[in-house]
Amino acid sequence: MKAHNYSRKRQAICELLMSTREHPSAEWIYNKLKPEYPDLSLGTVYRNLKLLESDGVIHSVTVLDGIERYDAVTDSHAHFVCRYCGKIDDVHIPHNFNSLHESLGVEVKKVPGIGEIEYSNIIYYGKCDECINK
Amino acid sequence: MKAHNYSRKRQAICELLMSTREHPSAEWIYNKLKPEYPDLSLGTVYRNLKLLESDGVIHSVTVLDGIERYDAVTDSHAHFVCRYCGKIDDVHIPHNFNSLHESLGVEVKKVPGIGEIEYSNIIYYGKCDECINK
DNA sequence: CTCCGTGCAAATACTTTGCAAAGCG
DNA sequence: CGCTTTGCAAAGTATTTGCACGGAG
Numbered sequence: 001m002k003a004h005n006y007s008r009k010r011q012a013i014c015e016l017l018m019s020t021r022e023h024p025s026a027e028w029i030y031n032k033l034k035p036e037y038p039d040l041s042l043g044t045v046y047r048n049l050k051l052l053e054s055d056g057v058i059h060s061v062t063v064l065d066g067i068e069r070y071d072a073v074t075d076s077h078a079h080f081v082c083r084y085c086g087k088i089d090d091v092h093i094p095h096n097f098n099s100l101h102e103s104l105g106v107e108v109k110k111v112p113g114i115g116e117i118e119y120s121n122i123i124y125y126g127k128c129d130e131c132i133n134k
Numbered sequence: 135m136k137a138h139n140y141s142r143k144r145q146a147i148c149e150l151l152m153s154t155r156e157h158p159s160a161e162w163i164y165n166k167l168k169p170e171y172p173d174l175s176l177g178t179v180y181r182n183l184k185l186l187e188s189d190g191v192i193h194s195v196t197v198l199d200g201i202e203r204y205d206a207v208t209d210s211h212a213h214f215v216c217r218y219c220g221k222i223d224d225v226h227i228p229h230n231f232n233s234l235h236e237s238l239g240v241e242v243k244k245v246p247g248i249g250e251i252e253y254s255n256i257i258y259y260g261k262c263d264e265c266i267n268k
Numbered sequence: 269c270t271c272c273g274t275g276c277a278a279a280t281a282c283t284t285t286g287c288a289a290a291g292c293g
Numbered sequence: 294c295g296c297t298t299t300g301c302a303a304a305g306t307a308t309t310t311g312c313a314c315g316g317a318g
Contacts, residue, residue, distance in 0.1 A: 119259050
């Protein structure tokens with residue numbers, strides 16, 4: 001109960017991102033944390049998201065309908081976005097995919113005539129099972 | 135010289151997108167077309183981009199620094215984004231990639247427990263050759 | 269005392285929209 | 294004429310930022 005305010009909220013934002021598979025937006029995080037931190041402000045969430053992102057702790061998955069969505073999971077780079085309900089799921093990357101991307105993520109891969117790849121982002125768009133079943 | 139205004143500007147926007155590899159933003163298109171269509175307004179560009187997108191004629195490649203970037207090329211779904219200068223290049227998709235995605239694009243692919251993939255978007259981030267050479 | 273983190277509100281920046289005018293068939 | 298397209302400017306919305314305050318060491 002001693003470490004009072006030092007990065008308490010930043011910690012909470014980070015942990016929330018790590019503990020969910022929702023790929024949250026700033027506002028989602030804000031609403032989720034507001035009950036426990038009544039004096040939390042949206043600006044702080046935005047500030048900390050940018051900070052955590054530049055520290056490499058979290059990543060921006062995509063911008064969906066103008067809203068940035070984040071992710072703290074680092075092992076999988078593939079996502080499935082439901083075009084109908086907006087849900088974002090993690091997608092297990094197939095094996096032949098791995099053979100191509102095995103060195104990506106942290107390592108650098110050269111593409112002739114283009115440049116050096118530092119990381120990649122693979123997104124599938126479609127209709128999730130829930131939306132298929134009405 | 136007869137068909138004067140019917141979708142003349144929409145046509146121009148579409149053709150411009152087809153003829154470039156720049157993956158333009160709304161403003162880029164606006165500036166490019168403004169000399170030839172002095173009465174063009176930015177709102178019209180935005181409107182037509184949305185319209186062309188919903189018609190499936192063009193696609194949104196990504197949102198880079200809060201700015202939406204479009205593409206009218208349909209055969210390749212992979213892009214390279216330079217994190218340093220913001221340039222977006224088309225990337226030739228490797229063979230083993232094709233084996234996985236050969237049916238994607240228009241067709242539908244099911245992912246167990248997730249949903250049906252309608253299309254995919256693959257983006258590589260890194261440093262382009264120009265930026266590597268200072 | 270000094271620094272970092274924050275609330276609050278104003279400011280940005282891109283995009284969307286309402287409306288009236290103009291075009292096309 | 295009826296429907297579409299557009300310019301213009303106002304509105305909208307997500308995000309960023311300036312400033313002063315508060316807590317920690």
